[in-house]
Amino acid sequence: MAAAALTSQLNALVNNMFAMGLLDDQFQQLQMLQDSTAPDFVSEVVTLFCDDGERIICELSRQLEKPNVDFDRVDSYVHQLKGSSASVGAQKVKNTCIQFREFCQQRSRDGCLKTLDLVRTEFYDLRNKFQAMLQLEQQIQACYPKH
Amino acid sequence: MAATQATAARKFPEGLRVLAVDDSPVCLMLLEALLRRCKYQPTMTRDAATALRMLRERPGDFDLVISDVHMLDMDGFKLLELIGLEMDLPVIMQSANGELETMMKGVTHGACDYLVKPVSLKDIQNIWQHVWRKRKLDIRNHNGGYNDGGELVGATRTKRKYTRKMRNDGDNYGENKENMDSTLKRQRVVWTPELHRDFVIAVHELGVDRAVPRKILRMMKVDYMTRENIASHLQKYRLYLKRISTQTGMDPDQFPEKWKYMNELDALKNYCENGRYRLTPAIASSSSSNPFARMNSASALATNGFLPTHSVQLKNSQRNMAMGTVGHGGSPGNNPVFQPLQNSSNARKCFPSGPSGSSFANISNGLVLDTDDSGSSYAGMFCKSMWETSNGSPSCHSGNSSANKSNNGVSAPANQFQVQSKFGFSALANQFPVQSNCGFSAPANQYQVQSNGGFSVPANQFPVQSNGEFLAPTNQFPVQYPEVNNQPLVQMNQSSTNHFSTIGNDYQFPDLANCSKYWQPTAPSMFPDLGHNDGTSFRPSQANIANINQLSSFAASSGQEPMFGDELHGQMSPIMSTISLSDFDDQMGSFNIGNDTSPAEMMHDNFSLGSDSNISSSTPTDSSFGSTFPDFHLDSPEMPAQMLNGGDEDGILLPVLDDTVDQQDLFDQLDENNGREKLGSGRCVRKGPFECFF
Numbered sequence: 080m081a082a083a084a085l086t087s088q089l090n091a092l093v094n095n096m097f098a099m100g101l102l103d104d105q106f107q108q109l110q111m112l113q114d115s116t117a118p119d120f121v122s123e124v125v126t127l128f129c130d131d132g133e134r135i136i137c138e139l140s141r142q143l144e145k146p147n148v149d150f151d152r153v154d155s156y157v158h159q160l161k162g163s164s165a166s167v168g169a170q171k172v173k174n175t176c177i178q179f180r181e182f183c184q185q186r187s188r189d190g191c192l193k194t195l196d197l198v199r200t201e202f203y204d205l206r207n208k209f210q211a212m213l214q215l216e217q218q219i220q221a222c223y224p225k226h
Numbered sequence: 227m228a229a230t231q232a233t234a235a236r237k238f239p240e241g242l243r244v245l246a247v248d249d250s251p252v253c254l255m256l257l258e259a260l261l262r263r264c265k266y267q268p269t270m271t272r273d274a275a276t277a278l279r280m281l282r283e284r285p286g287d288f289d290l291v292i293s294d295v296h297m298l299d300m301d302g303f304k305l306l307e308l309i310g311l312e313m314d315l316p317v318i319m320q321s322a323n324g325e326l327e328t329m330m331k332g333v334t335h336g337a338c339d340y341l342v343k344p345v346s347l348k349d350i351q352n353i354w355q356h357v358w359r360k361r362k363l364d365i366r367n368h369n370g371g372y373n374d375g376g377e378l379v380g381a382t383r384t385k386r387k388y389t390r391k392m393r394n395d396g397d398n399y400g401e402n403k404e405n406m407d408s409t410l411k412r413q414r415v416v417w418t419p420e421l422h423r424d425f426v427i428a429v430h431e432l433g434v435d436r437a438v439p440r441k442i443l444r445m446m447k448v449d450y451m452t453r454e455n456i457a458s459h460l461q462k463y464r465l466y467l468k469r470i471s472t473q474t475g476m477d478p479d480q481f482p483e484k485w486k487y488m489n490e491l492d493a494l495k496n497y498c499e500n501g502r503y504r505l506t507p508a509i510a511s512s513s514s515s516n517p518f519a520r521m522n523s524a525s526a527l528a529t530n531g532f533l534p535t536h537s538v539q540l541k542n543s544q545r546n547m548a549m550g551t552v553g554h555g556g557s558p559g560n561n562p563v564f565q566p567l568q569n570s571s572n573a574r575k576c577f578p579s580g581p582s583g584s585s586f587a588n589i590s591n592g593l594v595l596d597t598d599d600s601g602s603s604y605a606g607m608f609c610k611s612m613w614e615t616s617n618g619s620p621s622c623h624s625g626n627s628s629a630n631k632s633n634n635g636v637s638a639p640a641n642q643f644q645v646q647s648k649f650g651f652s653a654l655a656n657q658f659p660v661q662s663n664c665g666f667s668a669p670a671n672q673y674q675v676q677s678n679g680g681f682s683v684p685a686n687q688f689p690v691q692s693n694g695e696f697l698a699p700t701n702q703f704p705v706q707y708p709e710v711n712n713q714p715l716v717q718m719n720q721s722s723t724n725h726f727s728t729i730g731n732d733y734q735f736p737d738l739a740n741c742s743k744y745w746q747p748t749a750p751s752m753f754p755d756l757g758h759n760d761g762t763s764f765r766p767s768q769a770n771i772a773n774i775n776q777l778s779s780f781a782a783s784s785g786q787e788p789m790f791g792d793e794l795h796g797q798m799s800p801i802m803s804t805i806s807l808s809d810f811d812d813q814m815g816s817f818n819i820g821n822d823t824s825p826a827e828m829m830h831d832n833f834s835l836g837s838d839s840n841i842s843s844s845t846p847t848d849s850s851f852g853s854t855f856p857d858f859h860l861d862s863p864e865m866p867a868q869m870l871n872g873g874d875e876d877g878i879l880l881p882v883l884d885d886t887v888d889q890q891d892l893f894d895q896l897d898e899n900n901g902r903e904k905l906g907s908g909r910c911v912r913k914g915p916f917e918c919f920f
Binding site: 108127 | 248249252296298323344346347
């Protein structure tokens with residue numbers, strides 16, 4: 080019973096993430112790729128995304144703090160984040176990355192900093208939800224005895 | 227056959243060895259999952275340097291590379307470039323950046339595909355096509371006729387064995403299948419950094435424009451490499467130079483900036499690399515006015531220059547078969563027109579040592595890239611190799627001239643301008659458009675050459691249009707030959723009848739006559755004042771195909787240095803890949819060239835020449851020329867000067883032979899012609915209204 084409740088909670092969470100535009104179809108692709116050969120695929124990718132995203136955001140703020148900002152480098156990082164978020168279906172983060180890159184191209188440090196804040200907010204918001212999601216999954220799995 | 231292929235194809239993509247490079251771990255993980263889902267064998271790495279090292283250390287271990295565009299340690303384009311130069315593997319670029327410009331850049335740099343992140347399962351499911359295409363191309367290259375000796379090398383390779391018999395059995399697919407089933411490995415030359423460095427040094431010492439594979443090979447002193455390997459690499463290298471000189475994005479590194487190569491070449495090379503056609507604007511525009519061509523002879527099998535397609539297949543198992551379509555949009559099988567052409571055995575009788583019409587090629591303009599002075603033009607070699615392939619006798623001497631070499635339907639590159647070959651051969655134009663609608667066209671030095679029928683030799687300073695059979699070089703005057711029509715070609719040869727006479731009835735080229743019918747009304751006459759000389763010589767009616775064939779043979783046989791088929795490999799590969807040929811025996815099929823016109827239409831009703839083809843109704847009287855092109859240097863600045871018209875001053879030789887001709891005489895004459903080549907400096911081969919103007 081507990082498992083069913085948890086499952087519906089999980090579904091509600093994921094649906095809510097879709098509804099808020101945090102996620103897009105790509106996330107469903109991930110779910111589709113999870114099969115018996117890769118049973119934990121989604122949680123692995125999501126975990127990796129959370130770690131990697133955090134790393135990139137730290138790197139970005141460090142780059143932007145420098146007196147002479149290397150915008151090309153910043154752009155590369157943003158591009159990486161964009162790729163990552165596109166891969167997991169993190170739609171909002173991805174879209175913000177697109178804006179971010181525009182500021183990079185304009186060589187606008189202020190613009191970049193502002194967008195970085197935005198990206199950060201969105202990313203952590205998403206990360207929290209992902210973590211909640213993973214937690215629920217773990218709890219659900221724990222409900223079933225291991226075979 | 228289709229079924230077995232399908233089986234092979236079903237099994238094939240599984241186990242495809244893919245090297246994926248992406249510095250984003252998330253993307254890499256997704257990509258890996260996708261690749262595994264497709265049952266490929268992925269190898270993942272996060273940095274380009276590692277990828278490159280793996281590729282260099284284990285050259286045979288990958289079939290395909292997927293690389294991210296933006297990587298922190300190395301630009302994906304750079305990696306792409308290096309892989310292209312060293313490994314000859316298909317590379318797919320992927321990026322989160324889907325901007326048109328970036329995508330174009332990827333394709334320009336030789337990516338066979340460009341995926342925008344997030345990469346979907348569907349994308350990955352389809353990537354095997356690139357491997358398949360490339361492999362097929364390679365196999366066809368092998369089948370197309372170079373010797374086993376042309377193969378390489380490398381400890382990890384399994385040596386494929388193609389016997390001549392296999393090559394000739396007309397069933398290329400059987401080999402494909404066998405090859406595909408047995409192993410995914412293929413022959414590849416591994417261009418290690420050291421080798422490449424040696425190569426670059428050699429090229430620089432020779433000068434980029436003058437570097438030809440043979441010399442490079444000599445300088446590199448690498449015994450396990452063949453000329454073809456060098457040629458192929460040189461081709462890529464040149465393309466690379468071209469790209470870096472035209473794009474600011476790339477770092478020109480150790481390569482020279484200046485690169486003048488023509489668009490056609492690029493297109494061709496791109497074809498090589500990418501396995502697909504990319505037309506440069508120049509080509510596109512010219513080919514659109516290039517309705518079609520057909521001819522029965524080997525020579526006639528040439529080309530629309532730019533677009534060799536897979537559709538040309540000749541097999542001796544089929545008689546009277548359609549030769550196929552050359553060009554975009556054309557479809558084979560719609561060309562009912564073909565007339566029995568020529569009996570290759572006859573041709574052989576007449577020309578034991580030359581490629582007669584029995585061998586032919588579909589070669590595009592961009593093809594013949596490098597020839598050195600010793601006369602190893604690819605075209606010639608190609609002819610030869612085909613000849614060898616089909617006849618089993620290496621008796622063809624490739625000439626010193628590229629033109630020779632271009633005999634069997636080979637059209638050579640234009641250096642800076644467009645070349646159109648409607649049928650027959652078109653050799654290269656150095657600076658201006660060349661159009662050959664039938665027959666051969668040799669290089670034009672500075673002006674356009676149009677040959678609507680027959681051969682055209684280089685024009686040095688003025689536009690040349692040849693609607694008739696042969697076109698000799700003009701130095702200062704525009705020349706037009708009227709449409710092909712109804713007089714035996716022999717009439718063209720009055721001055722040299724002792725050498726040539728009409729060939730037997732065996733060879734007929736009725737289509738030509740038809741052509742003329744259509745040409746006339748559709749083509750504007752540029753020089754109406756020339757008048758209409760119906761009775762004059764230029765009107766081969768049942769145009770004897772033999773003429774053409776033999777002409778080709780002559781040209782080919784006038785060479786000085788025997789070459790062998792395997793010489794061809796590298797540069798000709800685009801061609802080879804597009805043509806499967808076997809022994810053509812009795813009949814040639816129709817040959818349709820064109821871009822936008824539907825084949826049937828082109829063949830029958832609408833023999834309209836391109837917008838820039840002018841057909842004049844006027845006929846120059848008693849001009850006879852021989853057009854053997856003994857010395858045709860492609861890829862060299864002074865090339866046009868070398869284009870020779872094999873004829874000599876008394877206005878010879880349309881090599882139309884009949885059985886009674888004393889061949890020795892003929893060949894003597896040819897030799898003589900060769901001896902006197904260097905026509906570019908101003909030898910005129912014609913008499914009549916257009917005397918020598920040089």
